[in-house]
Amino acid sequence: MNIAVVGGGFSGAMTALALARQGHGVTIYEAGTELGGIVRDVHLPHGRFLRGCHYMNLAPSFQALWPHIDDLALTRFDHHYGSWNNLFGPVMVHHDFAQPVVPGPLGDGAATGDTTALWAGSVADYLALHEPRVGRVLTTWAERVGDVNSLAAINAIPLQLSRVFYPDDLAAVRAAKQADALLDSTLGVPRSLFEPPLPVQGGALPTHGFDDYMRCLQATLDRLGVRTVLNAPVKPVRQADDRCGLSLRGEAVAADWVVWCANPTPLLQVLTGDRLESPATRCVYLYATVDGALPEQPLYYQAFGHDHPVMRLFSYELDGRKLTIEALDEGWTPAQLVAVTEQILRDLGWPVRITHAEVQPEKRYALVSQHDLTCMTRFARKAAKLGVVTGGWQHYGRDRRFGDILDQLTQVGVL
Structure with missing residues (x-):
C-alpha cells in the first residue's frame, strides 16, 4: 500500500519504520527541516541537553523495533522516580x-x-x-x-x-x-x-542523545526506501467520497491511507468542522550542568510547590551529568530558578551546585480540554471510514500513542 505519514516527529518516524518493515510504500511529510520534532536535543554553549523528560518506557511496541534501527545505542536503566x-x-x-x-x-x-x-x-x-x-x-x-x-x-x-x-x-x-x-x-x-513489592519499571534513553536516535532512524528509513519530504506543510482535503485527501502546495498527494501524527487541528476542522481549543501551558526550561555527585542512573522527580514554579526535575547523562528543569512561566529570573532548584536537590539528598544554566521559554500542548477530548474521541471512532489512522492524540505518553497507532493499523489490515 501507499501510505502517507503526516508529521515526522518521534511517533511519525517510528510508524514509518513499522510500515516499511511490512513492505508498504511510505512517505513522511514533515513541515519542519528535520525529523524528530520536540525530542531533538537542545544545543547550548555549556553543552547538549534533553528537551524535557524524554525518557522512553520499555513498551513492547518500542522494543520490537529498536533492534531494527541501524547502529542505535540505547542505555537501559531502572526507572526510579x-x-x-x-x-x-x-x-x-x-x-x-x-x-x-x-x-x-x-x-x-x-x-x-x-x-x-x-x-x-x-x-x-x-x-x-x-x-x-x-x-x-x-x-x-x-x-x-x-x-x-x-x-x-x-x-x-x-x-x-x-x-x-x-x-x-x-x-x-x-x-x-x-x-x-x-x-x-x-x-x-x-x-x-506493595505486598509483595512491585518490580522497578525499566526505562531507556538513547546513549548519544535523541539527535543521534533520529540520525540512526533516518538512515534506516532511507535504507528501507521510505521517502522523507521536509518543509512539507501538507493540508487535509475532504474528497467527494468524504475520505481524507492531502494537498501539498496546491498539488494532490496520492495515498491509500493517511496516518496523521501531526497537530490534529486542521484535520478535524476540514473533515468534521470541529475547532479544537488546543490549550497551551506557558513554561520555562532550565538547562543546567552541576558540580557535585548525582546518582549515575537517570532520575525523574515531580515538584509541587506552593511558593515556586518548578514542576519537574530530570537528571541524566549526556556528555556529562545534566539537569533539565521544567517550570511554569511565572516571571522568575534564572537566578531564582537556580536557587530553588538547588534547594529542592538538597532536600532530595543531593547537595550539588549548578555551575552553568540557561532558561528558555516553551509553550506546551500536553493538556487537553474536555471539548477537545470529546472531538478527538468522536473522530477516532470514524477515522478509519475516512481513510485516516489517528496519531493517538487523546492519549498521554509516547508509548500509549504509538501503541494506539499500531492497533489502528492492525484493525484496518495494514499491519
Whole structure:
C-alpha cells in the first residue's frame, strides 16, 4: 500500500519504520527541516541537553523495533522516580512516589463508589474526589497550570495528580483501597510498599542523545526506501467520497491511507468542522550542568510547590551529568530558578551546585480540554471510514500513542 505519514516527529518516524518493515510504500511529510520534532536535543554553549523528560518506557511496541534501527545505542536503566512537595506545610520527599504525598491521617469526605465516571468530567471534578483538605490544595496548585474547569479529568495523569499517598497512615490507605473501587483509583501506594513489592519499571534513553536516535532512524528509513519530504506543510482535503485527501502546495498527494501524527487541528476542522481549543501551558526550561555527585542512573522527580514554579526535575547523562528543569512561566529570573532548584536537590539528598544554566521559554500542548477530548474521541471512532489512522492524540505518553497507532493499523489490515 501507499501510505502517507503526516508529521515526522518521534511517533511519525517510528510508524514509518513499522510500515516499511511490512513492505508498504511510505512517505513522511514533515513541515519542519528535520525529523524528530520536540525530542531533538537542545544545543547550548555549556553543552547538549534533553528537551524535557524524554525518557522512553520499555513498551513492547518500542522494543520490537529498536533492534531494527541501524547502529542505535540505547542505555537501559531502572526507572526510579519520586516527588517533592510543600503544599501541606513541611517539605515532603518521597523517592518512590511521583505524586502528592500528604502528611497526617487519611481523613473523611473522599468520594466513594464505582469508577464508571472516573474520567468523565474536568480536572476540578477529579480533584474534588479527594477529601476536602487535600482536594482544595491540589486544585489551587493545578489552577496555576490551566483552567481546571475546562481541562479534561485525564489531565490529572500528566500533572501527576491522579493519586495521593498518606505515608503516616499506610494501613488505612490499604484498607480503603481494598474496600472501595473509587478510593482504589484515587489513593496510591509506592511500588516498594506493595505486598509483595512491585518490580522497578525499566526505562531507556538513547546513549548519544535523541539527535543521534533520529540520525540512526533516518538512515534506516532511507535504507528501507521510505521517502522523507521536509518543509512539507501538507493540508487535509475532504474528497467527494468524504475520505481524507492531502494537498501539498496546491498539488494532490496520492495515498491509500493517511496516518496523521501531526497537530490534529486542521484535520478535524476540514473533515468534521470541529475547532479544537488546543490549550497551551506557558513554561520555562532550565538547562543546567552541576558540580557535585548525582546518582549515575537517570532520575525523574515531580515538584509541587506552593511558593515556586518548578514542576519537574530530570537528571541524566549526556556528555556529562545534566539537569533539565521544567517550570511554569511565572516571571522568575534564572537566578531564582537556580536557587530553588538547588534547594529542592538538597532536600532530595543531593547537595550539588549548578555551575552553568540557561532558561528558555516553551509553550506546551500536553493538556487537553474536555471539548477537545470529546472531538478527538468522536473522530477516532470514524477515522478509519475516512481513510485516516489517528496519531493517538487523546492519549498521554509516547508509548500509549504509538501503541494506539499500531492497533489502528492492525484493525484496518495494514499491519
